[in-house]
Amino acid sequence: MIGELKTDPQGDARGAFEANYLVVERAGVVFDTKNGPFVALRDIDLKVSKGEFVTLIGHSGCGKSTLLNLVAGLNAPTSGHLLCANREIKGPGPERAVVFQNHSLLPWMSCLENVLLAVERVFGAEESKKQLQARARAALELVGLSHAVDKRPQEISGGMKQRVGIARALAMEPRVLLMDEPFGALDALTRAHLQDELLKIIATTGSTVVMVTHDVDEAVLLSDRIVMMTNGPAATIGEIVDVDLPRPRDRVALAQDARYMRLRTRVLEFLYRRHARVELTVA
Amino acid sequence: MSALASPVPVPSSADGADAAVPAAGVAAAIPAIPTDAPASPVVSASVRRRARNELLAKLFAPVLGIALLLLVWQLIAKGNASIPGPGPTWQAAVTAFSDPFYQNGPNDQGIGFKIVASLGRVATGFGLAALVGIPLGFLIGRWSFLNRMTSPVISLLRPVSPLAWLPIGLLVFKGAHAAAIWTIFISSIWPMLINTAVGVQRVPADYMNVARVLNLSEWKIFTKILFPAVLPYLMTGVRLSIGTAWLVIVAAEMLTGGVGIGFWVWDEWNNLKVENILLAIIVIGVVGLLLEAALMALARRFAYE
Numbered sequence: 001m002i003g004e005l006k007t008d009p010q011g012d013a014r015g016a017f018e019a020n021y022l023v024v025e026r027a028g029v030v031f032d033t034k035n036g037p038f039v040a041l042r043d044i045d046l047k048v049s050k051g052e053f054v055t056l057i058g059h060s061g062c063g064k065s066t067l068l069n070l071v072a073g074l075n076a077p078t079s080g081h082l083l084c085a086n087r088e089i090k091g092p093g094p095e096r097a098v099v100f101q102n103h104s105l106l107p108w109m110s111c112l113e114n115v116l117l118a119v120e121r122v123f124g125a126e127e128s129k130k131q132l133q134a135r136a137r138a139a140l141e142l143v144g145l146s147h148a149v150d151k152r153p154q155e156i157s158g159g160m161k162q163r164v165g166i167a168r169a170l171a172m173e174p175r176v177l178l179m180d181e182p183f184g185a186l187d188a189l190t191r192a193h194l195q196d197e198l199l200k201i202i203a204t205t206g207s208t209v210v211m212v213t214h215d216v217d218e219a220v221l222l223s224d225r226i227v228m229m230t231n232g233p234a235a236t237i238g239e240i241v242d243v244d245l246p247r248p249r250d251r252v253a254l255a256q257d258a259r260y261m262r263l264r265t266r267v268l269e270f271l272y273r274r275h276a277r278v279e280l281t282v283a
Numbered sequence: 284m285s286a287l288a289s290p291v292p293v294p295s296s297a298d299g300a301d302a303a304v305p306a307a308g309v310a311a312a313i314p315a316i317p318t319d320a321p322a323s324p325v326v327s328a329s330v331r332r333r334a335r336n337e338l339l340a341k342l343f344a345p346v347l348g349i350a351l352l353l354l355v356w357q358l359i360a361k362g363n364a365s366i367p368g369p370g371p372t373w374q375a376a377v378t379a380f381s382d383p384f385y386q387n388g389p390n391d392q393g394i395g396f397k398i399v400a401s402l403g404r405v406a407t408g409f410g411l412a413a414l415v416g417i418p419l420g421f422l423i424g425r426w427s428f429l430n431r432m433t434s435p436v437i438s439l440l441r442p443v444s445p446l447a448w449l450p451i452g453l454l455v456f457k458g459a460h461a462a463a464i465w466t467i468f469i470s471s472i473w474p475m476l477i478n479t480a481v482g483v484q485r486v487p488a489d490y491m492n493v494a495r496v497l498n499l500s501e502w503k504i505f506t507k508i509l510f511p512a513v514l515p516y517l518m519t520g521v522r523l524s525i526g527t528a529w530l531v532i533v534a535a536e537m538l539t540g541g542v543g544i545g546f547w548v549w550d551e552w553n554n555l556k557v558e559n560i561l562l563a564i565i566v567i568g569v570v571g572l573l574l575e576a577a578l579m580a581l582a583r584r585f586a587y588e
Contacts, residue, residue, distance in 0.1 A: 074492060092495040104489040108511040121497045172497075200364060 408467025424483025481518025
């Protein structure tokens with residue numbers, strides 16, 4: 001997709017804009033703790049182009065969620081800066097929707113009302129109540145939950161809750177979709193099912209996605225690029241792998257695919273040979 | 284809990300385990316189980332017998348407790364001639380409740396009027412306390428500066444016995460009635476204020492992150508997130524407050540006089556009608572119990588999980 005844009009004769013400026021849709025420049029995060037300053041992240045440089053699917057992978061405590069929170073605007077960088085569509089990220093905003101790890105649905109609202117809360121915030125100023133309702137319903141339909149619109153979160157399963165969380169984020173039509181281990185709390189079968197659904201949804205919406213994961217297969221299956229992070233403290237980007245597998249991707253066919261295996265091995269090698277949890281290799 | 288959520292009785296295909304929860308709740312809400320009798324009469328008969336035994340066992344313990352209380356009371360009355368036993372007290376109750384709403388002048392009214400007068404004072408004092416305490420609790424919980432500012436003041440004033448405020452009330456409001464309400468106000472404000480503030484501080488960070496990502500306005504945050512999340516805490520505060528208010532009203536009325544269940548106790552002490560004092564104690568207990576039960580039901584109505 002990026003290649004196509006670059007060869008577009010009249011679209012050089014637009015190409016540059018779309019290639020640098022999300023920019024993280026020399027970002028670092030230092031937390032103040034009781035034992036003095038703690039360097040969580042340092043020297044993070046990352047460019048995400050429009051419509052790209054990027055996963056952040058690394059061992060727990062490597063700061064991948066911190067990096068995602070920087071992009072979300074929930075945390076501020078101590079050094080460096082972040083841009084989204086050429087505008088500096090100064091705080092959280094609905095154009096960078098977040099799917100939280102534990103779904104974070106409000107238990108006193110139905111699924112529809114949860115989605116509607118987000119839709120009203122983004123489109124409430126210019127659209128009628130009816131249009132907003134239609135948007136929320138369409139988002140829930142997209143994740144296959146038309147039958148559960150009036151259910152409360154505690155009445156549906158964990159996988160369905162996570163789907164409502166995704167619907168809420170998608171309904172906002174965000175510039176960037178940020179996902180923090182969205183399937184981490186689900187069982188393997190539900191997870192696979194939701195990954196496939198996400199692939200389909202992303203194929204239709206063309207969203208730009210940054211996703212945090214600790215699952216190598218998930219990363220290879222979903223991403224255009226895998227950002228592998230070194231261990232904390234003072235974690236940074238260790239290596240970036242391009243995933244050049246054609247789309248649409250089929251998990252069963254890929255299980256036999258030599259390129260898939262090679263990519264998988266590359267990520268595994270990074271995680272378990274060069275940056276294994278036990279040996280803290282960070283300088 | 285599940286009756287509140289009122290699930291549509293449509294079997295969910297994918298999530299059988301989750302769908303079974305509300306269904307079970309509905310089944311449990313129906314006390315008798317005669318519907319499945321034709322399916323398996325033996326099982327259902329034994330189930331019914333077990334249910335009946337369980338009900339008897341559940342009733343037996345509280346009845347035994349009350350019987351023991353009456354027995355101890357009777358024994359004390361036997362040993363001490365000045366304390367009337369359950370019998371004379373029952374007689375006093377029959378007399379008092381045969382005409383609960385008589386009115387012979389401002390200071391001689393039926394027991395019904397006495398209870399209503401006391402409840403009225405509690406309601407006024409408690410209502411004012413809720414009006415001030417709950418919004419203040421939200422503000423203190425939301426802004427840590429306000430919390431740090433008010434916390435020494437609250438810590439200082441909260442342990443003070445409510446009756447210590449009564450003279451101040453008499454001085455400022457120049458009336459016994461207003462002073463009693465003032466005392467209720469000052470004693471019942473703390474649990475509501477503190478519970479609300481704690482509730483606001485304990486709203487899960489996830490919910491607040493949702494608010495931050497959506498950039499919700501302060502008003503939306505309050506109506507859509509803070510208020511529903513804090514409601515269970517708030518209801519606990521209300522329950523504690525009403526309990527305290529009902530405790531305090533008796534003492535306050537003893538000191539201020541007028542019509543009311545508390546002053547009645549004092550009045551009957553002066554008349555040396557001890558059976559009426561014992562009756563008053565029971566009535567105060569029963570009214571307190573009913574208040575508590577009503578608020579528990581209300582709290583359950585507002586619980587979202």
